[in-house]
Amino acid sequence: MSTYSVTTYSELKNAVASAGSGDTISIGASISCSARIKISTSGITMKAKSGVTPVLDFSAISSTTGDSGIGIYVTGSNNAFSGFIVQYAGDNGMKIEGANNTVTNCIFRYNGDTGLQISKSTAKSNTIKYCDSYRNCDTATEGENADGFACKLSAGAGNQFIGCRSFQNSDDGWDSYNMNNDVTYTDCITWHNGDASITKYAGNGNGFKLGSSGSTGARTMTRCIAWDTQYSGKKGFDQNNGVGAVTLVNCLSFDNVIGYQLDEASSLTMTNCREFNCDSDELPSGVSVTKITDTSKQASIRNAVKTACNKILSNCENDIITGAITLDIWG
CATH class of the missing domain: 3.80.20 (24 nucleotide stem-loop, u2 snrnp hairpin iv. U2 a'; Chain A)
Structure with missing residues (x-):
């Protein structure tokens, strides 16, 4: 060696x-x-x-x-x-x-274009850990394609993102367009995508985009956070007309227009998922999320998340690798 x-x-x-x-x-x-x-x-x-x-x-x-x-x-x-x-x-x-x-x-x-993209059927069982992707923008198509991270376009099975953060990109935080295999997300955070004042152009600007029309791949998300989705996009967690099975555990959506749009899932399991300061959700009948109405609790969560995310941005701009972070907001 x-x-x-x-x-x-x-x-x-x-x-x-x-x-x-x-x-x-x-x-x-x-x-x-x-x-x-x-x-x-x-x-x-x-x-x-x-x-x-x-x-x-x-x-x-x-x-x-x-x-x-x-x-x-x-x-x-x-x-x-x-x-x-x-x-x-x-x-x-x-x-x-x-x-x-x-x-x-x-x-x-x-x-x-997208900061880090996984695609093609040969792309299987790749693991992305503790990475940050931000301010990526595709000027040629006026911001429509540059996501922070993407596992899309017929990528293989078993790909996963752990502890990654995606923010201030021209398009979505995460995208899995035309993706019929599974993708797993754990401890990932996305915020403030699709703001043309930052990237000059703006595409969809949603948080976690989990599919596209007719896509069937399963999505499993644990302790993921989508917040501040109020620019060109509106949705924190967006199935985007995909019809795959979706499992969310301990996920959080706040300060978004639509918190969770998952109404077309072939099956949907949401365990201890919460939200606040979102105008609406699009969920199947019988599925709901916990609304945090205590304003002091909202302020505590928002402060903890914003403080961590501001530190991540500052580190990135100063060429400092943040690595893994721990947010104690799941109790």
């Missing part, structure tokens, strides 16, 4: 071409990348050097769309990525089409 220490684009490109299963690429400095980085090898680790938070800047391809405009394009499997920032790619910041990849403690920002 070899370790490749890199500080320049040329070194990074050569390391990616040379590394094999079991090898590590250690990024020791911020790098201006003149073209995309394609990871077709399997079993490598690409991570920040200890004590460094490198920024991989793809401004050189910021006007390039399609696959050539992707920052990091992963077609290999069983790879691990951690500790760096991806910005200004013309298309996705990172796109994953392989299986069993893990992305941990990364930031995706200012890209020309």
Whole structure:
């Protein structure tokens, strides 16, 4: 097993071409990348050097769309990525089409399409942990496609997001358009998407978009929060005409126009899900959420969530990886 220490684009490109299963690429400095980085090898680790938070800047391809405009394009499997920032790619910041990849403690920002996207049938059982994705915007289609995170377009089964945050993107926080396989979300937060005053253009701007017309994939969500969805979008949790089974446990929606729009689910299980300061819900007959009416309780929850999210934004803008957070609001 070899370790490749890199500080320049040329070194990074050569390391990616040379590394094999079991090898590590250690990024020791911020790098201006003149073209995309394609990871077709399997079993490598690409991570920040200890004590460094490198920024991989793809401004050189910021006007390039399609696959050539992707920052990091992963077609290999069983790879691990951690500790760096991806910005200004013309298309996705990172796109994953392989299986069993893990992305941990990364930031995706200012890209020309979704910050991190999982798609294609070969993209199975990938895990995204403690990552932040924000202020991504697709100018070519006036903000309609750039989500924070997406697992869509016929991605395979078993993909999951754990402890990730998505905010201030031109389109949705999360999108699973045309997705008939399962997706799991745990401890994820989304807020304030679809605000054209931030991203210049705005698409739908909903929180968690869980499907599209006729899509059948199951969605499982635990301790997820959608708040401040009042801009181009209106919905915190949006099934978007999907008809798959949906399970929500300990989820929270507040300061949204529509808290939960899940009325077309083939089956819907909601356990200890709550909301406040939402105008309405669209749920099947017999399904309801707990309304928090105590204004002091509302203020306590809102303050805890906003404080955490403001800290996340501040960290991101100062090139600091936030990592896992704990919100004690589920009692």
